[in-house]
Structures are given as C-alpha cells and as structure tokens.
Amino acid sequence: MSSPPxxxxxxxxxxxxxxxxxxxxxxxxxxxxLLASLLSLAADVAGRRAGDVDAFPVLRRGVRKAxxxxxxxxxxxxxxxxxxxxxxxxxxxxxxxxxxxxLHVAMQxxxxxxxxxxxxxxxxxxxxxxxxxxxxxxxxxxxxxxAMDALPRSVAEASVEAGELARVVSEQAWRAAVRPxxxxxxxxxxxxxxLDQFKxxxxxxxxxxxxxxxxxxxxxxxxxxxxxxxxxxxxCARLDAGDENSSDVLVMNSLMAFLxxxxxxxxxxxxxxxxxxxxxxxxxxxxxxxPDALQCPITLDLMTDPVTVSTGQTYDRASITxxxxxxxxxxxxxxxxxxxxxxxxxxxxxxxxxxxxxxxGVTLPEPSAAASGGGHRHGAVANTAVPFGPAAAGAARxxxxxxxxxxxxxxxxxxxxxxxxxxxxxxHSVFYRACLVDANAVxxxxxxxxxxxxxxxxxxxxxxxxxxxxxxxRTAIVEVGGVGLVVDVINVGAKAEAQHNAAAVLFYLSSxxxxxxxxxxxxxEAIPTLVQLIRDGAYRGRKNAMVSLYGLxxxxxxxxxxxxxxxxxxxxxxxxxxxxxxLAGDSVALLARIAEQPSGAxxxxxxxxxxxxxxxxxxxxxxxxxxxxxxxxxxxxASLCRHGGAKVVxxxxxxxxxxxxxxxxxxxxxxxxxxxxxxxxxxxxxxHYEAAPPPPASASSDxxxxxxVRVL
Numbered sequence: 021m022s023s024p025p026x027x028x029x030x031x032x033x034x035x036x037x038x039x040x041x042x043x044x045x046x047x048x049x050x051x052x053x054l055l056a057s058l059l060s061l062a063a064d065v066a067g068r069r070a071g072d073v074d075a076f077p078v079l080r081r082g083v084r085k086a087x088x089x090x091x092x093x094x095x096x097x098x099x100x101x102x103x104x105x106x107x108x109x110x111x112x113x114x115x116x117x118x119x120x121x122x123l124h125v126a127m128q129x130x131x132x133x134x135x136x137x138x139x140x141x142x143x144x145x146x147x148x149x150x151x152x153x154x155x156x157x158x159x160x161x162x163x164x165x166x167a168m169d170a171l172p173r174s175v176a177e178a179s180v181e182a183g184e185l186a187r188v189v190s191e192q193a194w195r196a197a198v199r200p201x202x203x204x205x206x207x208x209x210x211x212x213x214x215l216d217q218f219k220x221x222x223x224x225x226x227x228x229x230x231x232x233x234x235x236x237x238x239x240x241x242x243x244x245x246x247x248x249x250x251x252x253x254x255x256c257a258r259l260d261a262g263d264e265n266s267s268d269v270l271v272m273n274s275l276m277a278f279l280x281x282x283x284x285x286x287x288x289x290x291x292x293x294x295x296x297x298x299x300x301x302x303x304x305x306x307x308x309x310x311p312d313a314l315q316c317p318i319t320l321d322l323m324t325d326p327v328t329v330s331t332g333q334t335y336d337r338a339s340i341t342x343x344x345x346x347x348x349x350x351x352x353x354x355x356x357x358x359x360x361x362x363x364x365x366x367x368x369x370x371x372x373x374x375x376x377x378x379x380x381g382v383t384l385p386e387p388s389a390a391a392s393g394g395g396h397r398h399g400a401v402a403n404t405a406v407p408f409g410p411a412a413a414g415a416a417r418x419x420x421x422x423x424x425x426x427x428x429x430x431x432x433x434x435x436x437x438x439x440x441x442x443x444x445x446x447x448h449s450v451f452y453r454a455c456l457v458d459a460n461a462v463x464x465x466x467x468x469x470x471x472x473x474x475x476x477x478x479x480x481x482x483x484x485x486x487x488x489x490x491x492x493x494r495t496a497i498v499e500v501g502g503v504g505l506v507v508d509v510i511n512v513g514a515k516a517e518a519q520h521n522a523a524a525v526l527f528y529l530s531s532x533x534x535x536x537x538x539x540x541x542x543x544x545e546a547i548p549t550l551v552q553l554i555r556d557g558a559y560r561g562r563k564n565a566m567v568s569l570y571g572l573x574x575x576x577x578x579x580x581x582x583x584x585x586x587x588x589x590x591x592x593x594x595x596x597x598x599x600x601x602x603l604a605g606d607s608v609a610l611l612a613r614i615a616e617q618p619s620g621a622x623x624x625x626x627x628x629x630x631x632x633x634x635x636x637x638x639x640x641x642x643x644x645x646x647x648x649x650x651x652x653x654x655x656x657x658a659s660l661c662r663h664g665g666a667k668v669v670x671x672x673x674x675x676x677x678x679x680x681x682x683x684x685x686x687x688x689x690x691x692x693x694x695x696x697x698x699x700x701x702x703x704x705x706x707x708h709y710e711a712a713p714p715p716p717a718s719a720s721s722d723x724x725x726x727x728x729v730r731v732l
Contacts, residue, residue, distance in 0.1 A: 040129040065090040082198040096185035103178035122167035141250030143236035150200040165193035207235040218414035244283035277415035284419040327363035420455040427464035439479030446486035453490040462496040474514035488528035523564040530571035541578035548585040592627040612656035621663035654697040669708040
C-alpha cells in the first residue's frame with residue numbers, strides 16, 4: 021500500500037512588526053566563519069542612513085547612537101580580522117564563539133529593529149509605540165555590551181587599535197540612554213488627544229493633525245493609504261493569531277480611522293503620478309509578462325493570492341475555492357478533471373504582482389488565512405458592522421460627513437475625489453457602508469450617475485454597488501427612485517466597468533424579495549437592458565447581467581417580460597456559441613427558470629437546435645461533476661416535458677446518450693435533488709413509450725434509436 025503524499029510545504033509566517041526573532045549560529049561553528057558573518061551583519065547595520073530624517077522620522081537620537089555604535093563595532097571586527105590575517109595574533113580560541121554568537125544575535129535584533137523604524141507605512145504605529153521601541157533598543161544595546169565583555173582577552177585586544185575600539189563599544193553600549201525624543205512624545209500625546217476628540221464626535225484642529233503627520237513624514241494621500249494598508253495587514257495578522265481582544269487591535273483600528281480621516285479631509289487630491297500609473301495597466305507590468313497573465317481566469321480581476329491546481333493552471337484562491345465549493349471538479353480553463361483539490365501557492369507569480377504593485381505605491385494584501393491553515397479571520401475586518409472602539413467610530417463618521425458634503429456641493433475635482441473615497445470606504449467594511457447610508461450619501465451618488473465626468477460616474481456606480489450589499493443601502497436606492505438611474509447607466513455608461521457594475525446593482529436590489537424584483541421589472545427598460553447586455557456585452561458584463569436577470573425572475577410576473585425582451589433567444593445563442601463553461605452553465609440556469617412557466621417552455625422549444633444542445637450539455641455536465649450544471653439541465657428538461665407534452669418526451673427519448681446520462685445521474689447524481697429530478701424524467705419517458713402502440717412490422721428496420729429507447 022503506497023504511503024499518502026506529503027502535505028504541501030506551509031508558507032512561512034510574516035514577521036510581526038517590532039518582533040525581533042534571531043537565529044543562533046550552530047554550536048560547532050568555527051570562530052572564523054562566525055566572525056565573517058558578523059562583519060557582514062555589522063556592515064549592514066552601520067550602513068543605515070541614521071541622519072536621514074525621512075528614513076528615520078521617529079526615535080532619531082536613539083537610531084543615530086545605534087548606527088554609530090555599529091560603525092565602531094565594525095571597525096573593531098575588521099581590526100580583529102586583519103590581526104588574524106597578518107599573524108599578529110594567535111588563531112581565535114573556541115571560547116570566542118560564545119561572545120561572537122551573542123554579538124551576532126544582538127546585531128540581528130538591531131537590524132530588525134532599525135528596519136522597522138525605517139519601514140514606510142509603519143511610521144505612525146512606531147510613533148505611538150515609541151516608548152516600547154526605545155526600551156527594545158536599550159535591551160539590544162545592553163546585549164551588545166554584554167557580548168563584548170564576554171569576548172576573550174586575546175580577541176578583544178588582538179591589536180592596540182582593537183583593544184581601544186572594544187572598550188569604546190562596551191562603554192558606549194552600557195551608557196547609551198535611549199528614550200523617545202521630545203518631539204516624538206509631543207506628537208504621540210497629540211495623537212491620543214485627537215483620538216479622544218474623535219470619541220466625542222469633535223473634529224480636531226487641522227494644524228494639530230498636520231503636525232503629527234509632518235513628524236512621521238506622511239505628506240500625501242498615497243502616504244496615508246500606505247499607512248492604512250500596513251495597519252490593516254498587522255490587524256489581520258493579530259486576528260489570525262486569535263488576538264482580537266488585545267489592546268493592539270483597538271489601537272490599530274483607531275489609527276486606521278484617524279488616517280482615513282486625514283486622507284479624506286486634509287488632502288485635496290489623489291497623487292497624480294500614482295493615480296495615472298494605476299490607470300494604465302500595461303505600464304504597471306514588467307515588459308516580459310502579459311497583463312492578462314496576472315488576471316484570474318474566473319473573475320478577470322488581478323490575482324492577490326494566486327494558487328495552482330493539479331492541471332497546472334493558476335487562479336486566485338478565493339475564486340477557485342468558490343468554484344470547487346459549488347461542486348465543480350474540473351479545471352475552468354482546460355475542462356480537465358482535477359485529480360486533487362490541493363491548491364499550491366504560486367509564489368513566483370505573487371512576487372511578480374507584488375513588484376508590479378509596489379512600483380506604483382500599492383501594497384498587496386497578505387494571503388488568506390486558509391493558505392496557512394489560519395483561523396479565517398481576515399474577513400472580520402470587512403464584515404464587522406461595529407467598529408473596534410468609539411474613536412474609530414467617531415473618526416469614520418466625521419470622514420463620511422466630509423465626503424457627503426463634497427458630493428453635494430463640491431467642484432468636479434472634489435466630487436471625483438469624494439466618489440473615489442466613497443468607493444474605497446464602502447468596499448472596506450460594513451460599518452463604513454452603514455455610515456454612508458446614514459449620512460444620506462445614496463441620493464447624491466445617484467445624482468452623480470448622470471455626471472459627464474467618466475471617473476465620477478464610474479466611482480459613483482461602484483459605490484452604489486458596495487452600498488447595495490447593505491440592506492439599508494438597498495432600501496435607500498429604491499425609496500428615492502434610483503433604479504431607473506441605475507438602468508440608464510447600463511445603457512449609456514461612459515465606461516464598460518460602470519455598465520457592468522450597474523448591472524450587478526440590480527441583482528442586489530432584486531435580492532430583497534420577489535416584490536422588489538417585480539417592482540424593478542415594471543421599469544420598462546430594466547429587463548430589455550439586461551438582455552441586450554447578455555447579447556452584446558463583454559464577459560463580465562454578461563455574467564453580471566445574467567445574475568441580475570436570474571434575481572428578477574424570482575417574480576413570476578417578470579417571466580413574460582423577459583420572454584418579450586428576447587431573453588430566450590439571447591440565452592440560446594450564448595449557449596450554442598459560448599466558449600466558456602460558466603457562461604453556458606449560467607445560460608442553462610436562466611432557461612430553466614424561464615421554462616418553469618408554460619410560455620417560457622414554449623419559447624425555449626421554439627429555438628432551433630436548443631433542445632439537442634441541452635441534452636449534450638447534460639452529458640457534459642455529468643462528466644464534469646458540476647452539481648449546479650446537472651441540476652439546472654435536468655430541471656430544464658423536466659419543465660420542457662411537463663409543459664411540452666408527449667411530443668417533447670418522444671424527442672428526448674430518441675436523443676443518443678441522454679438516457680445513459682439520466683441513469684448515471686440517478687445512480688450518482690451528487691445531490692438528492694438532481695437524482696430525484698433525473699428519476700422523474702426517466703419515468704416520464706418510460707411511461708410515454710409504454711403507452712405508445714407497438715410499431716408495425718414494416719418498421720422493424722427503422723433506425724436503432726427507437727429500439728434502444730423501448731428496451732430501456
């Protein structure tokens with residue numbers, strides 16, 4: 021019996037900021053290679069630009085002391101190495117390994133600490149934790165001093181110069197008084213004061229906020245976004261670790277809301293250079309990679325967590341996971357059956373995407389917790405309807421109030437930025453969606469759907485799409501009569517993306533109840549517009565239009581409207597010509613819903629070649645083990661038999677391969693519903709042929725199809 025395959029290697033965890041892991045050299049390492057490694061490490065630390073205010077905006081004095089000390093240590097180590105090479109000192113004794121090892125570990129920690137202090141995006145977090153950072157720096161420098169004192173005299177005094185340098189390193193490391201700078205403490209107090217004002221719903225003084233931002237060198241919209249992205253990644257790391265009740269989570273959420281407020285209120289425009297770079301997809305990609313190679317074949321969106329399946333194709337983890345959970349066991353691109361459900365992270369492609377985004381100042385989110393067996397808590401940030409703390413809630417409401425004011429009375433440029441912010445925030449979390457709805461943003465966003473500025477319209481539609489995912493948002497759109505405006509965008513949107521998003525809005529609006537679906541269907545242009553998008557749209561537009569139409573068809577009153585709008589012919593054409601299995605499957609699902617009514621079944625039967633194609637689709641779906649495709653195919657054929665009568669049953673019975681597919685579904689349909697429907701369809705066909713009169717003797721030489729059916 022063969023042993024099971026080894027599990028895929030787990031992805032190493034990302035180091036949490038201000039955590040200082042270190043690797044101890046092996047016990048039997050010789051002094052010479054340990055010294056060489058320590059030289060490289062000290063040179064790296066000493067090469068930091070400690071005097072650069074932009075590189076180290078926080079704890080500047082302490083950083084300068086640490087870097088200066090590393091430079092002296094580097095000179096000492098070079099003297100020791102030169103003395104050993106010149107033969108002025110005996111070979112380093114094995115007792116030197118202990119001191120050099122402790123020195124190596126201390127310098128590793130110092131390198132991590134300085135990297136964290138200089139990290140872009142982490143400036144505000146380091147400022148708020150300046151006291152802890154100073155304490156860690158004191159401990160590290162104390163470790164350096166202790167390691168120097170543990171060195172054997174033959175090493176510490178390998179030469180006269182080495183001895184002098186060793187004493188300087190030890191004395192300065194012991195005497196280093198590292199504490200937050202006065203300006204750091206004042207800025208940190210200002211942050212706490214501003215957060216207290218947010219708790220009371222009071223907007224802080226703009227000059228006070230700007231002083232804090234100047235201290236941490238956050239001077240633009242993109243700088244704020246970079247800080248927010250970092251805090252969100254750190255927050256997700258803590259939630260994944262189960263630390264949702266720690267004080268850090270509360271502080272991080274408050275700081276994120278503080279930075280959102282700054283980004284919305286203090287900065288008048290989105291950085292032109294980065295926004296232009298983000299608008300041009302080809303320019304963001306390395307020359308040797310095709311832009312579409314970075315898109316998930318399922319959603320056509322940029323992959324953030326690419327994984328490879330057993331066929332060698334790469335998808336975004338969230339998309340392929342949804343595909344598999346729907347019961348599909350084939351590769352969406354190749355159609356091959358997946359030999360295993362394992363998803364292997366494509367680290368090479370992810371590195372390419374990270375490089376592409378970082379060039380443009382965008383941080384790629386961390387892979388989902390599922391990639392490393394985590395607790396699936398990343399969604400907690402986006403799905404919570406309650407903010408983490410009163411300061412975050414107050415800052416969010418003030419930022420949203422500013423956005424709504426800009427939407428209502430701002431200039432075109434101000435509205436462009438305000439709609440962009442509304443789009444980002446409504447996508448960020450349920451709480452921001454609720455804030456925008458409560459602040460009466462929906463009517464103003466609907467008004468901007470008719471804007472002549474393509475960016476304003478595009479952002480407004482995307483914002484409404486995000487808000488339509490919230491029950492209060494859907495209610496607000498319907499109550500102010502916004503459905504017709506959304507339909508207009510599907511027809512005449514300036515950008516294809518705006519048209520696609522508008523179609524998706526209709527789906528969420530129709531999901532409230534059949535009454536909502538019927539109300540939308542009564543708008544004369546609603547269903548014909550969706551049908552036209554199904555007929556002529558691009559892939560994403562067709563997908564969104566089909567999903568929206570499916571939602572509208574939950575009202576029986578809309579079936580006749582869909583038939584009158586030509587939905588059956590559009591879906592039939594798509595089914596007969598679609599080169600993507602998901603579009604064909606969606607077409608069958610819609611036709612199955614339409615055929616539930618007698619008029620719908622008649623319309624389906626009137627399409628030439630469609631019934632034969634449906635039988636082929638059923639056989640294909642049986643082979644691919646797609647539960648939804650099987651269920652919809654069988655449901656559609658059953659409806660056609662029920663409403664079409666004996667003639668349709670006879671036609672189905674003569675179709676090659678159909679009976680075998682139905683028997684296969686009865687035996688192993690994958691779901692009780694599919695098996696039950698397949699059995700009912702088989703019984704209907706059997707009853708028809710059992711009731712039919714026996715054929716005349718002259719018909720004994722007819723085509724074998726009828727004989728096979730009668731035997732079955």
